Amino acid sequence: MADQLITLSDVANAAGVSLSTASKALNGTDRISAATREHVRVTADRLGFRHNALARSFARGRSQTIGVLTHRASNPFSRVVLATVAAELGAKEQAVLLYDARMDEQDITESVLQLRARRIDGVIVIGTGTSFPTPSLTNRFEVPVINAFTVTEDPGDVTITADDVAIGRLAATHLLAGGRRRIVHLTAEPHDLAAQRRAEGAREVLAAAGLDWATPVRFGRWREEWGEEAATEVLAAVPDVDAVFCGSDAIARGAERVIRASGRRVPDDVALIGVDNWEQLMHDQRVRRHLTTIDVGLEEIGRLVADRLLEPDLEPGIQYAVPQLVIADTA
Amino acid sequence: MADQLITLSDVANAAGVSLSTASKALNGTDRISAATREHVRVTADRLGFRHNALARSFARGRSQTIGVLTHRASNPFSRVVLATVAAELGAKEQAVLLYDARMDEQDITESVLQLRARRIDGVIVIGTGTSFPTPSLTNRFEVPVINAFTVTEDPGDVTITADDVAIGRLAATHLLAGGRRRIVHLTAEPHDLAAQRRAEGAREVLAAAGLDWATPVRFGRWREEWGEEAATEVLAAVPDVDAVFCGSDAIARGAERVIRASGRRVPDDVALIGVDNWEQLMHDQRVRRHLTTIDVGLEEIGRLVADRLLEPDLEPGIQYAVPQLVIADTA
Numbered sequence: 198m199a200d201q202l203i204t205l206s207d208v209a210n211a212a213g214v215s216l217s218t219a220s221k222a223l224n225g226t227d228r229i230s231a232a233t234r235e236h237v238r239v240t241a242d243r244l245g246f247r248h249n250a251l252a253r254s255f256a257r258g259r260s261q262t263i264g265v266l267t268h269r270a271s272n273p274f275s276r277v278v279l280a281t282v283a284a285e286l287g288a289k290e291q292a293v294l295l296y297d298a299r300m301d302e303q304d305i306t307e308s309v310l311q312l313r314a315r316r317i318d319g320v321i322v323i324g325t326g327t328s329f330p331t332p333s334l335t336n337r338f339e340v341p342v343i344n345a346f347t348v349t350e351d352p353g354d355v356t357i358t359a360d361d362v363a364i365g366r367l368a369a370t371h372l373l374a375g376g377r378r379r380i381v382h383l384t385a386e387p388h389d390l391a392a393q394r395r396a397e398g399a400r401e402v403l404a405a406a407g408l409d410w411a412t413p414v415r416f417g418r419w420r421e422e423w424g425e426e427a428a429t430e431v432l433a434a435v436p437d438v439d440a441v442f443c444g445s446d447a448i449a450r451g452a453e454r455v456i457r458a459s460g461r462r463v464p465d466d467v468a469l470i471g472v473d474n475w476e477q478l479m480h481d482q483r484v485r486r487h488l489t490t491i492d493v494g495l496e497e498i499g500r501l502v503a504d505r506l507l508e509p510d511l512e513p514g515i516q517y518a519v520p521q522l523v524i525a526d527t528a
Numbered sequence: 529m530a531d532q533l534i535t536l537s538d539v540a541n542a543a544g545v546s547l548s549t550a551s552k553a554l555n556g557t558d559r560i561s562a563a564t565r566e567h568v569r570v571t572a573d574r575l576g577f578r579h580n581a582l583a584r585s586f587a588r589g590r591s592q593t594i595g596v597l598t599h600r601a602s603n604p605f606s607r608v609v610l611a612t613v614a615a616e617l618g619a620k621e622q623a624v625l626l627y628d629a630r631m632d633e634q635d636i637t638e639s640v641l642q643l644r645a646r647r648i649d650g651v652i653v654i655g656t657g658t659s660f661p662t663p664s665l666t667n668r669f670e671v672p673v674i675n676a677f678t679v680t681e682d683p684g685d686v687t688i689t690a691d692d693v694a695i696g697r698l699a700a701t702h703l704l705a706g707g708r709r710r711i712v713h714l715t716a717e718p719h720d721l722a723a724q725r726r727a728e729g730a731r732e733v734l735a736a737a738g739l740d741w742a743t744p745v746r747f748g749r750w751r752e753e754w755g756e757e758a759a760t761e762v763l764a765a766v767p768d769v770d771a772v773f774c775g776s777d778a779i780a781r782g783a784e785r786v787i788r789a790s791g792r793r794v795p796d797d798v799a800l801i802g803v804d805n806w807e808q809l810m811h812d813q814r815v816r817r818h819l820t821t822i823d824v825g826l827e828e829i830g831r832l833v834a835d836r837l838l839e840p841d842l843e844p845g846i847q848y849a850v851p852q853l854v855i856a857d858t859a
Contacts (some may be wrong), residue, residue: 247645261646262593262623270615271827273809280610284601287626290642292593295618311621314578315592420814447815478604478809483751484778496602 203246212240262292263506264312264320266305266334270297272325273478274495278346279323281499289507291318300331309337319506321345327359327391341511345502346495348390353513357501359493360517361391365398367491367520368442368470373402375528377440377468379411383427383452384444387416392444395472399442411435419444424451432459438467440528446471446490453488453527464489468528476525486525494518534577543571593623594837595643595651597636597665601628603656604809605826609677610654612830620838622649631662640668650837652676658690658722672842676833677826679721684844688832690824691848692722696729698822698851699773699801704733706859708771708799710742714758714783715775718747723775726803730773742766750775755782763790769798771859777802777821784819784858795820799859807856817856825849 209219214237221229222237223246240246263286267275283293294315296308312320319340324331324347333351335342344356372380382399385392396414403409412434417423424443428451431438441456443449449471453463461467474492476484497518505511540550545568552560553568554577571577594617598606614624625646627639643651650671655662655678664682666673675687703711713730716723727745734740743765748754755774759782762769772787774780780802784794792798805823807815828849836842 245641247641265614265618267615270611276607276611279614280601280607283596283610283614283624283626284598284628287596287628290625290646292623292625292646293614294621294623295614297615297618310576310578315621315623418814421816422814447810450815475810475815479778479806483749483753484781484806485752 203244205246208237208241208244208246211244212237259318260292260316261290262294262315262317264308264315264317264338265293265295266300266308266320266322267295267297268300268323268325268331270295273475274346274473275323275325277495278499278502281496282321282323282345282503285500285503286506289503291503291507305334305337312338319343321502321506322347324348324358327361327394328385328389330390341506343502343506343511346498348515352515355505355511355513355516357498357505357516357518359391359495359498360520361394362398362401363517364472364491364493364520365395365400365442366402367398367522368395368472369399369402371470371489371522371524372440372442372468372528373406373408375440375464375468378408379435379438380408380440380442381411381431381435381438382414382442382444383424383431383448384414384416385419385423385448389419392416395444411438417448419447421447421451424448424453425455426451428452428455432456432461440468440470443469443471446473446475446488449488449490449527464526464528470528474521474523477523486523487527489525489528490523492521492523494520534575536577539568539572539575539577542575543568590649591623591647592621593625593646593648595639595646595648595669596624596626596654597631597639597651598626598628598654599631599656599662601626604806605677605804606654606656608826609830609833612827613652613654613676613834616831616834617837620834622834622838636665636668643669650674652833652837653678655679655689658692658725659716659720661721672837674833674837674842677829679846683846686836686842686844687846688829688836689846689848690722690826690829691851692725693729693732694848695803695822695824695851696726696731696773697733698729698853699726699803700730700733702801702820702853702855703771703773703799703859704737704739706771706795706799709739710766710769711739711771711773712742712762712766712769713745713773713775714755714762714779715745715747716750716754716779720750723747726775742769748779750778752778752782755779755784756786757782759783759786763787763792771799771801774800774802777804777806777819780819780821780858795857795859801859805852805854808854817854818858820856820859821854823852823854825851 209216219237222234299308320338320342322344327348330348330350333349333354335354415427456467471490474490476486540547550568553565630639651669651673653675658679661679661681664680664685666685746758787798802821805821807817
């Protein structure tokens with residue numbers, strides 16, 4: 198059986214003080230003696246009293262609720278950020294009101310009104326990645342707004358996201374450390390910002406070592422099939438290639454099939470590294486890791502967002518999660 | 529720029545009615561003429577007025593917030609249910625207050641008090657699967673409680689979960705339809721309820737076709753390594769095996785490696801089917817499907833939970849999501 202909800206009156210009766218004194222002791226809104234305050238607090242704890250959080254938030258005009266806007270909550274990457282944000286905010290007694298796929302202009306206007314009416318304490322916009330800038334929503338709200346795992350069109354926004362340049366640097370550094378010198382890069386569309394920046398980061402590291410790509414970067418699509426196609430091209434162009442950096446794990450999966458089919462060994466002849474760490478998604482299901490990859494830091498993004506949103510002063514600008522190298526069989 | 533929040537007074541002024549009339553028109557709490565009601569509503573819409581949801585929920589003693597308890601929010605399967613629940617509830621203007629990993633007795637007692645103080649409208653408990661029963665939390669709350677993707681110790685609970693018997697039936701039915709007759713089954717621990725029920729469901733279908741397993745079920749662990757070990761055993765025991773039903777995709781991944789290494793073709797010589805549909809997790813990343821599998825219905829569980837929680841009468845008992853066959857290369 199659920200027991201009765203303990204009220205402030207119950208606490209006052211049990212402590213032998215007036216309702217007003219009990220309220221003051223627990224809210225710290227007026228001067229009462231330290232001894233009385235302590236006595237009431239101990240009594241309240243003993244009874245299991247909790248403030249009626251709803252009444253308190255109403256009085257303060259705050260809801261202890263954060264509005265979360267997602268482009269698509271079912272995107273597997275967005276989902277990691279969302280679950281982390283919800284757990285971290287829950288630990289701070291903040292609820293999440295999620296509006297999914299309401300990002301076009303009419304829906305956003307409606308959502309802004311609804312969230313305001315709800316007196317939300319802040320807004321988190323969770324994107325699906327760093328490939329293309331999304332419109333800024335910061336000025337639509339009167340409460341703090343943080344963008345997560347996205348890039349926005351306004352540099353004055355607060356954004357916590359993946360560091361594509363650092364991802365590229367980390368991949369190239371690992372391949373060079375393994376003694377590789379004839380390195381190629383297969384990635385997505387040339388106008389995709391994530392693809393551009395990963396390529397740039399890797400290129401910087403190669404240049405610092407007096408190297409360049411063994412053949413120009415193959416820009417294509419974020420697809421397993423493109424990995425096959427591009428790997429076929431680069432094996433023909435650079436038969437003695439000794440490492441392939443792929444812009445995503447999906448591309449790497451296609452590339453690996455072609456490299457092995459050509460009779461080359463992975464990693465002995467050709468090292469292979471991807472980006473995304475999607476095997477982590479199955480790691481809990483006891484699937485063994487295979488592909489060496491870079492984790493872009495989705496859980497860290499979620500934690501940082503939840504931490505920073507409730508800070509009193511929110512500095513505008515981009516903050517990056519630190520990518521992590523995940524070493525498995527292929528590099 | 530964010531515009532001013534529109535108040536009920538603004539609506540009353542713009543509509544040329546009293547505050548009280550405006551309130552009645554929008555809340556439907558008293559008799560006023562249909563024409564006036566319509567006039568006020570149109571005015572409110574034009575101004576973009578929204579009820580102050582916080583004040584409304586306070587007045588009704590409801591918070592439009594659902595408490596969600598997870599064993600581990602970062603479990604990839606729980607995360608699918610959680611993200612779906614949050615999106616579906618958000619569409620109904622219900623926020624989610626997530627308490628993660630607070631399931632031991634002391635934490636639960638604390639969580640129950642906190643959630644009550646928050647005047648939550650209902651509770652969703654998201655588990656990590658159907659392998660072992662978890663303690664019932666229904667009687668700890670005075671609001672509706674639904675269990676999702678779990679089994680509890682109390683049959684009087686409301687639970688929406690995966691249908692392991694139906695999963696087993698679906699796998700066996702598909703293998704029989706493909707003409708397979710010498711079928712084996714590799715799965716997890718013998719005392720694991722999900723493993724037991726998947727085996728039972730498949731066995732029923734074989735029996736109805738006058739068949740039995742080609743060799744006794746191999747019970748082991750939910751691990752890729754166990755798939756390798758068990759497949760090695762059954763290939764020795766039944767050299768002409770023509771189908772392997774694995775209790776999970778992880779087991780199937782290990783089994784496939786051993787089957788191919790033995791010189792047998794998949795699916796030509798040996799059909800292979802798993803359970804979990806973990807490739808769906810990467811499908812968005814443009815990874816091609818490979819393993820034929822059964823989707824246990826995590827998103828459907830999330831949708832059903834969000835729909836049913838707010839129903840006026842919540843019937844106790846177990847409701848199952850319908851598993852889906854996902855055909856790819858291996859069966």
